[in-house]
Amino acid sequence: MNKLLVIIAALITVQLSNAQDILGKWRTIDDETGEPKSIVNLYEKDGKLYGDIIEILNPDKVNSVCSKCEGELKDKPIMGMTIINSMVKDDDIYENGTIVNPSTGKTYKCRLKLEEANKLQVRGYVAFFYKTQYWERVK
Secondary structure: OHHHHHHHHHHHHHHHHHHHOOOEEEEEEOOOOOOEEEEEEEEEEOOEEEEEEEEEOOHHHOOOEOOOOOHHHOOOEOOOOEEEEEEEEEOOEEEEEEEEEOOOOEEEEEEEEEEEOOEEEEEEEEOOEEEEEEEEEOO
């Protein structure tokens, strides 16, 4: 009986630690240049995952606004913008939410998956087509 309790406790601990692994700060990488672009903070609120841009790494773009965005994000500062919205955890991935690309102003369905402790797969979807980025954990 004691061995069973130890195994159950270990499984719960592993499950809880895995659920927290995606949270925190991530460095986004520009698709075209391969250069670091921004820092996004992933956090939970009301049982869903969100991501805010907390730092823009190019000093010339720190005061940029989302001129190509539509609706409530139109001409809003990119710094501080919530670009990942309402992601729901399903096993080892987060899905059923959206991601905004401030460079194009477009919003996509999104899926996030932790590939390694320091590597996050970020996938944006339009219908059956998708594009994948890999973000790096900021330590």
